[in-house]
Amino acid sequence: MKKTYYNPEDLKKFSAITEWNEALGEKFFEYYASVFKEGHLTAREKSLIALAVSHVVHCPYCIDAYTKDGLEKGIEKEEMMEAVHVGAAIKSGAVLVHGVQMMNRHDQLSM
Amino acid sequence: MATKSLKARQNALSNTQRQLDILSSGLFQDGTLPTFEEKIKAHQLDAILPKTLQILQINLGYMCNQVCAHCHVDAGPDRKEMMLDQTLEDCLSVMRNNSIETVDLTGGAPEMHPKFRWFVEQIRAQTTVKEIIVRSNLTIIMANKKYHDLPIFFAKHKVHVVSSLPFYKRNKTDRQRGSGVFDQSIKALLKLNEVGYGKVHSSLELDLVYNPAGAFLPGDQQSLENDFKIALKEDFDIDFNQLFTITNLPISRFLDYLIVSENYEEYMHTLVDAFNPLAAENVMCTNTLSVSWEGYLYDCDFNQMLELKVDSDHQHIRDFNLNALEKRKIHLSQHCYGCTAGAGSSCQGSIA
Numbered sequence: 001m002k003k004t005y006y007n008p009e010d011l012k013k014f015s016a017i018t019e020w021n022e023a024l025g026e027k028f029f030e031y032y033a034s035v036f037k038e039g040h041l042t043a044r045e046k047s048l049i050a051l052a053v054s055h056v057v058h059c060p061y062c063i064d065a066y067t068k069d070g071l072e073k074g075i076e077k078e079e080m081m082e083a084v085h086v087g088a089a090i091k092s093g094a095v096l097v098h099g100v101q102m103m104n105r106h107d108q109l110s111m
Numbered sequence: 112m113a114t115k116s117l118k119a120r121q122n123a124l125s126n127t128q129r130q131l132d133i134l135s136s137g138l139f140q141d142g143t144l145p146t147f148e149e150k151i152k153a154h155q156l157d158a159i160l161p162k163t164l165q166i167l168q169i170n171l172g173y174m175c176n177q178v179c180a181h182c183h184v185d186a187g188p189d190r191k192e193m194m195l196d197q198t199l200e201d202c203l204s205v206m207r208n209n210s211i212e213t214v215d216l217t218g219g220a221p222e223m224h225p226k227f228r229w230f231v232e233q234i235r236a237q238t239t240v241k242e243i244i245v246r247s248n249l250t251i252i253m254a255n256k257k258y259h260d261l262p263i264f265f266a267k268h269k270v271h272v273v274s275s276l277p278f279y280k281r282n283k284t285d286r287q288r289g290s291g292v293f294d295q296s297i298k299a300l301l302k303l304n305e306v307g308y309g310k311v312h313s314s315l316e317l318d319l320v321y322n323p324a325g326a327f328l329p330g331d332q333q334s335l336e337n338d339f340k341i342a343l344k345e346d347f348d349i350d351f352n353q354l355f356t357i358t359n360l361p362i363s364r365f366l367d368y369l370i371v372s373e374n375y376e377e378y379m380h381t382l383v384d385a386f387n388p389l390a391a392e393n394v395m396c397t398n399t400l401s402v403s404w405e406g407y408l409y410d411c412d413f414n415q416m417l418e419l420k421v422d423s424d425h426q427h428i429r430d431f432n433l434n435a436l437e438k439r440k441i442h443l444s445q446h447c448y449g450c451t452a453g454a455g456s457s458c459q460g461s462i463a
Binding site: 043 | 334
């Protein structure tokens with residue numbers, strides 16, 4: 001058994017998930033490929049969104065993949081970091097907005 | 112950033128056999144990745160064979176005013192190799208006696224060859240070659256007074272200028288090609304525009320070449336061309352025709368960079384995973400021959416740098432025999448994955 005949960009080599013084996021459920025695996029990869037095609041958003045914009053989300057969901061595979069994807073698309077490091085901050089702001093905002101629930105509960109229980 | 116060639120630094124990778132050994136061992140020897148020939152067979156593609164020869168790419172020498180980090184030629188100011196007069200004459204003779212559409216002049220900086228201008232003039236005067244390409248690094252135009260009028264010379268002889276510009280911003284360009292290269296390149300592009308290069312309704316073609324500044328593949332050629340066009344127009348009022356995206360092949364200085372930065376294995380996985388059978392059918396070695404400064408013939412510029420001479424009894428330009436050369440077997444190794452990855456790569460950009 002490996003001593004870490006994450007292994008960079010596993011990213012290369014991502015497509016192997018179809019081996020244990022071909023129908024669902026193929027549907028997923030087809031959907032995934034469609035999502036990232038140029039549409040109302042450019043492929044460049046989608047790559048930056050993916051990078052931000054990768055950080056928010058703490059996916060090291062996705063961070064590796066979308067940093068490289070951004071480089072390939074000519075996205076600059078400053079743009080990448082701004083995208084990460086967008087993700088961080090939403091994540092921290094989501095934590096802090098629960099502070100209102102805490103305040104409500106506090107006031108409800110307090111004399 | 113290094114200021115000397117691998118050869119001048121006596122780096123082990125200046126030995127081409129060492130490079131070939133690396134490309135055939137490790138991942139490819141233990142079966143982790145298929146060799147290029149195995150991949151071709153697995154996709155049931157016919158062997159990569161020569162088609163009609165269209166392009167004669169002539170390397171005038173390895174001297175260059177720049178020492179770029181990714182350079183597959185290992186060119187630089189310390190490289191003194193230059194094509195001899197007799198070899199230039201032999202090239203002209205081949206152009207006169209064979210139907211060759213395009214002559215592609217490269218280096219090093221081809222403009223630094225003392226007979227460069229004479230050679231271009233003779234190609235126009237003595238042959239029916241339709242297109243002369245010069246692969247210019249741009250900064251040579253600004254490097255010395257004697258080169259300042261190159262744009263006028265190019266225009267006079269209707270030379271198709273293909274210029275390297277790794278990115279439309281200073282930082283990435285200078286990181287790959289050396290400090291100050293971006294500013295000098297912009298000045299040179301403005302000079303080319305001044306004489307009509309890259310302008311709408313002008314027949315003077317100016318194309319740019321984009322190489323990724325690191326261990327990753329180039330993105331979509333059309334999207335990057337749009338980005339380059341918008342940025343160069345808005346920031347500097349520069350026009351150009353097309354952008355060619357070229358994948359860095361794992362040889363010479365780029366191979367050294369991959370190994371030193373511990374990116375070699377991942378990069379080879381990237382190239383192999385992105386293998387595109389459509390690109391494999393259109394690789395440039397099928398319609399191009401590369402001539403070295405010494406006059407030897409190669410399947411492509413990369414094979415020239417790996418010293419893999421054509422598999423033929425006619426290995427030198429003075430013994431040129433088109434029929435025999437079109438029947439040769441092309442040398443393949445794992446560096447060939449660089450031309451077949453993604454949308455493919457050639458000296459004319461993507462191919463699939």
